[in-house]
Amino acid sequence: MIYDIQNETLPRDEMEKLQLRRLQALCERVYANVPFYRKKFDEKGVKPTDIKSLKDLSLLPFTNKQDLRDQYPFGLFAVPKDQIVRIHSSSGTTGKATVVGYTKRDITNWGELMARSFVASGASAADAVHNAYGYGLFTGGLGAHYGVEALGATVIPVSGGATRRQVMLLKDFEPDVICCTPSYALFLAETGEEMGIDIKKLPLRIGIFGAEPWTDEMRLQIEKRLGITAIDIYGLSEIMGPGVAIECWEAQDGLHIQEDHFLAETIDPESGETVAPGEEGELVFTTLTKEGIPLIRYRTRDLTTLNTIPCKCGRSTTRMKRVTGRSDDMLIIRGVNVFPSQIESILIETEGLTPHYQLLVGRQGNLDTLEVQVEVNEAMFSDEIKSLQRVESKVMKNIKEFLGVTAKVKLVEPKSIERSLGKAKRIIDNRDEA
Numbered sequence: 001m002i003y004d005i006q007n008e009t010l011p012r013d014e015m016e017k018l019q020l021r022r023l024q025a026l027c028e029r030v031y032a033n034v035p036f037y038r039k040k041f042d043e044k045g046v047k048p049t050d051i052k053s054l055k056d057l058s059l060l061p062f063t064n065k066q067d068l069r070d071q072y073p074f075g076l077f078a079v080p081k082d083q084i085v086r087i088h089s090s091s092g093t094t095g096k097a098t099v100v101g102y103t104k105r106d107i108t109n110w111g112e113l114m115a116r117s118f119v120a121s122g123a124s125a126a127d128a129v130h131n132a133y134g135y136g137l138f139t140g141g142l143g144a145h146y147g148v149e150a151l152g153a154t155v156i157p158v159s160g161g162a163t164r165r166q167v168m169l170l171k172d173f174e175p176d177v178i179c180c181t182p183s184y185a186l187f188l189a190e191t192g193e194e195m196g197i198d199i200k201k202l203p204l205r206i207g208i209f210g211a212e213p214w215t216d217e218m219r220l221q222i223e224k225r226l227g228i229t230a231i232d233i234y235g236l237s238e239i240m241g242p243g244v245a246i247e248c249w250e251a252q253d254g255l256h257i258q259e260d261h262f263l264a265e266t267i268d269p270e271s272g273e274t275v276a277p278g279e280e281g282e283l284v285f286t287t288l289t290k291e292g293i294p295l296i297r298y299r300t301r302d303l304t305t306l307n308t309i310p311c312k313c314g315r316s317t318t319r320m321k322r323v324t325g326r327s328d329d330m331l332i333i334r335g336v337n338v339f340p341s342q343i344e345s346i347l348i349e350t351e352g353l354t355p356h357y358q359l360l361v362g363r364q365g366n367l368d369t370l371e372v373q374v375e376v377n378e379a380m381f382s383d384e385i386k387s388l389q390r391v392e393s394k395v396m397k398n399i400k401e402f403l404g405v406t407a408k409v410k411l412v413e414p415k416s417i418e419r420s421l422g423k424a425k426r427i428i429d430n431r432d433e434a
């Protein structure tokens with residue numbers, strides 16, 4: 001089923017016409033209402049009327065996270081404050097928070113896009129959704145919540161935390177769909193096992209997981225342990241929140257971008273030049289319909305590849321590959337670039353290891369060092385030291401062979417790495433202290 005058959009299946013030329021119309025109106029709007037953009041346009045010598053085709057997008061200036069921080073809290077809002085009906089904010093790990101505001105129409109659009117996303121995942125109005133994304137300034141909880149209501153399904157607003165109670169609710173309320181981060185899904189499976197509740201045997205059918213990078217290997221684990229179809233959902237608060245793009249259950253082959261609302265490009269992160277579909281680049285979004293805080297060419301730092309081939313599910317929207325890392329999560333270990341997700345793939349494929357891991361980055365002299373700490377499963381834990389050492393060297397060898405970096409590998413006890421209720425913390429960077 002497709003929720004918004006008209007907009008999700010628009011032929012390419014009609015989609016582009018709609019995008020252009022919206023882009024032109026957007027440029028007029030931000031030029032008139034946001035001094036920051038007026039200045040940026042003027043500096044580039046571009047006027048809203050210069051945008052005559054979608055190709056002219058490249059004339060427009062980029063926006064980045066620092067711009068949002070510099071304009072903290074409300075400097076990029078394009079409407080008077082009395083039209084803002086909701087604020088969200090993302091704390092980030094460094095620097096000031098970024099703040100976003102939504103008008104009534106923004107909230108309605110977001111609900112509709114999340115309703116589209118639920119249907120793309122295989123859910124329907126008849127389903128009940130256990131929503132374990134955090135409620136609050138984070139966009140996950142309320143974003144999914146309003147989507148369930150727009151669809152007319154039942155929302156169970158659990159939020160994050162109290163994990164044993166969550167397992168009880170999964171058993172007692174028998175929801176069809178769960179929303180949470182992929183790392184939390186595994187924590188739920190593990191907690192269920194401890195409580196003697198096998199989530200696989202419950203009616204739960206679909207998981208909608210996002211807010212952090214995960215891999216296909218992790219998907220298989222989650223699908224097996226929870227007995228569900230695991231769907232990847234992508235979004236970021238600056239652009240809207242969850243629901244910017246989602247996989248369809250029919251293909252699970254790339255995430256459909258809601259292109260009538262968000263114009264996507266991929267660029268070379270160094271030069272800023274646009275790269276062609278099929279080539280990896282940094283994802284850049286222009287919000288076509290947002291009123292509260294519209295953004296022009298926002299650099300997400302997320303790396304992906306666009307695919308314009310229509311999908312077998314019937315949607316014609318451009319798809320993006322699973323985001324395997326942010327350019328700022330990339331580690332450079334002795335000159336070699338490594339993403340946590342690449343290490344994750346190697347760990348998950350190794351017998352006896354779990355997907356619970358952390359990467360400790362340090363410095364010795366002038367060189368960066370990497371230590372991979374990964375939990376073993378119970379069976380492996382009760383094995384002899386010799387076989388543990390064998391696994392350690394095997395993982396070290398695979399990391400060296402496939403990724404080209406030397407890492408120390410340390411197997412740790414089951415359940416010794418702290419579980420996260422939201423986004424997992426994969427990297428511990430001790431370089432500043434060294």
Ligand code: DLL
Binds near residue numbers: 213233323326
């Ligand atoms: O994480 C919004 C969200 C909530 C998305 C719930 C999906 C589900 P932020 O806190 O602003 O917003 O973080 C956005 O998280 O730029 C990516 O780096 C990362 N991210 C989000 N979804 C995915 C995903 C929410 N499916 C940042 N795969 C983004 C990989 C993701 N990374």
